[in-house]
Amino acid sequence: MALTDLTPALRRETLAPGRRGALRRIAGLAAAGSVGPLLAACSRGDEAAAAKGPAAPAVIGKAGDKVSFKYPDNPTFDLVYLADQLGYFEGTNTRPSYIGKVAAPQIIPLTGTGEIDFGSRMVPLVISAVASGADLKVVAAGNKTLQDAPHMKYFVRKDSGIRGAKDLEGKTVGINSFGACAEFVTKTFLRQKGVDVSKINFVVIPDDQAEQTLATGNTDLAIIHAPFSGRADHAEKLTRLWSDFDLDGGLGGMQPYSVHGKFLRQHPENVRDVVTALAKAANWVNQNPEEARKLVSKRINLQLDYVDRYAYVDNLVVTEPPIQYYIDVLEAEGKLAKGKVAARDIYTNEFNPFAQASRA
Structure with missing residues (x-):
């Protein structure tokens, strides 16, 4: 069953109390690999509306x-959960409404159609969505890759015999989704090392299952x-080969926060509330990495020693180089027509008070 077959039903359920159940079912199908192309969640109606350009602002809620x-x-x-725990939504008129688990590959498609209002996934997914007519915008930078806080790590079994890039030809590589950092950062690096990536079998494995599957x-x-x-890192049978910092110096490691266009137009002050809360939480995590790990350990029920930390872009101010990096990669991969999307089309810092203050 393709996602395009499910979208009309999902939209109908959005108008009824069963919306949350619909999202859970579609997330389950995505996790099982039963959905079609990543961006198929955009309905023809959405694409037609997007093709006409930005809609006029909707009626904006009263202060x-x-x-x-x-x-x-x-x-x-995730910064939304941490901001909520830390009380950064207090004193605002904005609150998160958690709608249940959503499989990673469906977060940007569902943000693009408004089934969810905000989503955090990697830049190439957002670029591809915008290029396909989805109505969404990056409003806050997310995490960044550091040598001691990488976005993702590469593991093999100690007895696998895999020690370098060329050893991966003919092998199976587990990634958390297609169209994102794990696919494109990896393929770019492997091609630079002379690897024929067509000889590698890429399969989707959720992050929390990847260690056991390996x-x-x-x-x-x-x-x-x-x-x-x-x-x-603590698994006896496994060894780490690289991190994404080793592959590209961290340029591909930004995972921003995007908002559905209709929500942005209807609720600009609430978007500002969200971005402000996320930026405060990001700065808190950077200043208190161990305390943040403890909060996450409790949230995901994972032993503290096993919880890797995140580092975040200061104040979550978006810059163009990480976006341009993926535009170039998508064009090189033949996934994006050259010149179809510019970096400035993807993001705005308009709702980030820290960005506005830095320009003052």
């Missing part, structure tokens, strides 16, 4: 109106994101 934004309730290291021999290399990558 003081209470507004909830729909957001996935996923077991991961250990049991169902994959030959696992690319695992924080916080779950820390558990693989």
Whole structure:
């Protein structure tokens, strides 16, 4: 069953109390690999509307109106949950409304159609969505890759015989989704090393299952994101080959926050509330990495020693180089027509008070 077959039904359920159940079912199908192309969630109606350009602003809520934004309730290291725990939404009229678990590959498609209001996934997914007519915009930079806080790590079994890039030809590599950092950062690096990537079998494995899938021999290399990558670092049978910092110096490691265009137009002050809360939480994590790990450990029920930390872009101010990096990669991969999307089309810092203050 393709996602395009499910979208009309999902939209109908959005108008009824069963919307949350619909999202859970579509997330389950995505996790099982039953959905079609990543961006098929955009309906023809959405694409037609997007093709006409930005819609006129909707009626904006009055100051003081209470507004909830729909957001996935996923077991991961995420600033929305931390901002909520730390009380950064207090004193605002904005609150998250958690709608249940949503499979990673569906977060940007569902943000693009408004089934969820905000989503955090990698830049190439957002670029591809915008190029396909989805109505969304990056409003806050997310995490960044550092040498001691990489976005993702690459593991093999100690007895695999895999020691370098060329050894991966003919092997199976587990990634958390297609169209994102794990696929494109890896392929770019491997091609630079002279590897024929067509000889590698890429399969989708959720991050929290990737270590076990590798250990049991169902994959030959696992690319695992924080916080779950820390558990693989402690696995007796596994060894780490690289991190994404080793591959590109961290340029491909930004995972921003995007908002559905309609929500942005209807609730600009609430978008500002969200971005402000996320930026405060990001700065808190950078200043208190161990305390942040403890909060995440409790949230995802993972032993503290196994929880890898995240580092975040200061004040979550978006810059163009990480976006241009993926535009160039997508064009090189033949996934994006040259010149179709410019970096400035993807993001805005308009709702980030820290960015505005820095320009003052």
